[in-house]
Each structure stands twice: as structure tokens, then as C-alpha cells.
Amino acid sequence: MKISKMRIKWVFFVFLMIVLASCTPNQTPDMDLANTYIAQTIAAVLEETDQPVQDSTTPEPTAALAPTSTTTATPKPTVGAVGPSNFPENVNPLTGLLVDDPSILNRRPVLVKVANYPASGRPHAGLSFADIVFEYYIGYGSNRFMALYYGQDAPQIGPVRSGRLIDPYIVTMYEGILGFESAYQTVYDHIVNILGSRAISGQVCPAICDDGRGIVTSVFADSAELSALAAQRGVQNQRYNLDGMAFDPEAPEGGEPGDDALVIYSNLDRGEWRYEEASGTYLRWIEDTTGNELEMVPLVDRLTDEQLSFSNVVVLFAYHTEYAETLIDVNLWNSVGQRAVIFRDGQAYDLTWTTPQTDQPIQFVDANGEPFPLKPGNTWVVVLGSYSGVTVDEGSWKFNFYMP
Numbered sequence: 001m002k003i004s005k006m007r008i009k010w011v012f013f014v015f016l017m018i019v020l021a022s023c024t025p026n027q028t029p030d031m032d033l034a035n036t037y038i039a040q041t042i043a044a045v046l047e048e049t050d051q052p053v054q055d056s057t058t059p060e061p062t063a064a065l066a067p068t069s070t071t072t073a074t075p076k077p078t079v080g081a082v083g084p085s086n087f088p089e090n091v092n093p094l095t096g097l098l099v100d101d102p103s104i105l106n107r108r109p110v111l112v113k114v115a116n117y118p119a120s121g122r123p124h125a126g127l128s129f130a131d132i133v134f135e136y137y138i139g140y141g142s143n144r145f146m147a148l149y150y151g152q153d154a155p156q157i158g159p160v161r162s163g164r165l166i167d168p169y170i171v172t173m174y175e176g177i178l179g180f181e182s183a184y185q186t187v188y189d190h191i192v193n194i195l196g197s198r199a200i201s202g203q204v205c206p207a208i209c210d211d212g213r214g215i216v217t218s219v220f221a222d223s224a225e226l227s228a229l230a231a232q233r234g235v236q237n238q239r240y241n242l243d244g245m246a247f248d249p250e251a252p253e254g255g256e257p258g259d260d261a262l263v264i265y266s267n268l269d270r271g272e273w274r275y276e277e278a279s280g281t282y283l284r285w286i287e288d289t290t291g292n293e294l295e296m297v298p299l300v301d302r303l304t305d306e307q308l309s310f311s312n313v314v315v316l317f318a319y320h321t322e323y324a325e326t327l328i329d330v331n332l333w334n335s336v337g338q339r340a341v342i343f344r345d346g347q348a349y350d351l352t353w354t355t356p357q358t359d360q361p362i363q364f365v366d367a368n369g370e371p372f373p374l375k376p377g378n379t380w381v382v383v384l385g386s387y388s389g390v391t392v393d394e395g396s397w398k399f400n401f402y403m404p
Contacts, residue, residue: 079096079097079376080248080249081246081250082247083096083243083245083371083373084245084363092131092150093242093361094109094131094242094245094379095131095376095377095379096245096246096247096248096374096376097376097377104150104151107150107227107237107238107239108176108177108198109149109150109174109175110148110149110176110177110223110226110227111146111147111148111149111170111178111179112147112157112158112178112221113145113160113163113167113178113179114144114147115144115159116269117142117144117269119289121158121216122299123299123302124145124158124302125154125301125302126156126223126301127145127147127301127308128301128303128308129149129153129157130147130378131379132148132174133145133147133379134148134170135263135380135381135382136164137383137384137385137401138326139326139328140325140326141267141268142266143269144161146167150174153222153223154303155224156220156221156303157179157220158219158220158221159217160179160181160208161180161219162183162184162187163178163182163187163191163199165190165329166329166332169194169358171198172194173355173359173361177195177226178195179226180199180200181203181208181219182202184326184327186327187327188201197233197234198230198235200226200229200230200233204229206225207221207222207225207226207228207229208220208221208226209221209222241360242361243361244360244362245361245363246371246372246373246374247375247376248373248374248375249375251344251345251375252349252373254366255345255347255348255349256392257346257347257348257395258275258343258344258349259395259396260272260396261313261341261399262396262397262398262399263315263382263401264398264401265401268287268289269287270287270294270296271286271382272286272296273310273313273343273380275345276309280345281310281377282312282313282380283298283307284298285297286299310377310379311344311374311375311376312343312378313343313344313379313382314342314343314353314364314379314380315342315343315384316338316339316353317340317386318332318338318386319331319385319386319404320385320386320404322403322404332383333355333358335353335354337354337365338353339351339352339353341397341399342372344374345375346395348392351364351366352365353365362381382399384399385401385402386403386404388400388401389402
């Protein structure tokens, strides 16, 4: 559906008025900062609507969005079917892939909060290096990412943004450490109460640094430096039991066509995955509102200047509790038999997910109660509300986010 430029501006104008009206003199500095960030997001989007529309098939990054590094993510060879337990010492239990040096697995996974808004902060840095990326709703019709690094590191990850209530649940399930840039006071306390010194917040170079611009999208992290900083702060870095995920290069039977998955958090917040048969992966597309119409354009990694490509896309449904517009909790711990739709090899599988332990990865289960094998490689996990809508049309899936 086409959306006019005037309508986009009107929606965000009303949005801004609501945010400003909600401010009170009793807000904490963190809450005031959050409103500033939202206002910057709105301003960025409105400014971008005056720019030409990028070509939807061959976008050319501007000079400001050119790659900042020549580093490239290195594909790893597979070892056949592995998991959900008894992984070989040289196999990453979160990807099912061999690692060049098994000693890199003798640490906690590193998870970093990454902003998706304002869109002026795109393209993101370092997402293609992640083993797993989580995507979830943060309020006001927008989403945010959290990238997990274990089998390899990324020298630049970001833009880094603030924490949310859901974060320590995910980090705990993967025995990880969390790098983020501030949080509302109540959220910050919640994160620290669960993670302790495994929560690393603020600009603590060289782990988390501002690139010198001093704006909301200028802070980036280095996953190896975050590991080192955590160790300096007394966090025990060792190989933990991360059993729970299964992998198999051969796609299981029982799937249905799954060539495309469109996720809509709001009318102006969309992400799409399109299966590319040549690579056997799903390529990421994202909404672009820099012209008169909403278009989907390739989402690239600024480190590689290549479109994001993931072996698996997982859409899971979880119960959300909304305490305030930007204060949303998600029930991830101790869940059994919740719905999940998994995309791999151009096929879609309607399954369930479970978290039998708070310190073990999310597990995916088929109709027979057996572990469902993901394709060896990286995985993108979309967290939707339990009432979210699903429509399917000849291999094209559309997911509309709804709470709870």
C-alpha cells in the first residue's frame, strides 16, 4: 500500500505532540532523555522524507553511510547434524558451525543493543557478524535489535542504544554479558539486579565509544573489548553449557513454502526477509521513507557494504505486558509450547518454542516433541506479541505485531 509523504508527516506530528504532552516535571533525567531521543527520531524521519527515493533493487549508499571498515564476516564450514547437546569442542552450539579457534568459545557470549531508529543511524554496523540477532518491540510503533557474538567478534557494532526490560532475560538464557547505552532508572535497576556486573552501560572506551559526532546514533561497541572489560570487572569468562539448539544441513520434511516473510511492527516500521536460492539464505529488506512513498530497500552492514543474509529466520510469539508506552515486559522465561514459525531453505515450519531453564538457550520443538533442527549458520529471531496476526499467500507470509 502506498503512503503519501503528507500522511507520514502528519502521523509523526501527532506522535510528537503525544510524547511532549506526556512529559511531567517529575520525570527522571533518563525519561527526559528518552523523550529527546524520540523527538530526534521524528525529526530525522521528517527530514529524510524530502530526499529522493532510493532504487529498491540497487541502492547506493551516500558518502556518510559508506563502509567504515574492510572487515568481512567469514563463513564457517558445517559439520553435519549436531545438537541439541554433545557439541564437539570446535563447534559453536549457537550456529552449528566450526570455529577456527575453539578457544574463542571459552567465554560468555556478548550481546549488544542496536538502534533501528532514528533511521538516520542506518546502515547498522556489525549485524552480519552476529550468531543471533533478536528483534523486538519497544513502544511508539518502533523496534530495536540485540545482537549476540560468540563464534566471532565484530570491531564495530551499533549504533548502541538503551536497555529494555526484556534484555536481561535473553542475556541470562545465553549466559552472556550485555553492552548498552543507558536506560530508564527503573529499567536500569531491573537489568543490574539480574545481571550484576555482566551489565555494561555507557561510554567505556574502547568497549563502547562515541565516534566523535556526539549524537544519538554515534555510539558503537567492540565485542572483543566488551569481553575484556567484563573480565577486568571480575566477570568469570569460561565456556558455559549452551545446549538446546539443534542443526542439520538437510531441511526437515513437513515444511510449506516460505519464500518471503514480512514483519510489520507498525505502518512505518517494517522488515522483510526474501529467500535467495543461490545462497540458501534469507536477505533482509527494510522500510525507506526518504521519498514520497514507502519502499522496501536492502539493509546492508556498514562494515561489509553487503546486504544482511541469515540462514534462519525465527518468528516467535510471546505474551507482552505494557506498563507504559515504552515500558514493556515480555514473558520469555519458563515458557512451554508457545508458537514459533521458522524459515529455512525456502520452507516455513509452524512449530513451538520453549525455555525449560532460565540459563539455557531458547529451544524449538516439532509436533512430535523433538528438537527442530535449524540450518547451520546465523539466526534472526523476531519477537511478536501473542495476539499478532499471521497471513499466508502462496509462500509469502505477513506478520502484524499486536499485544499482548
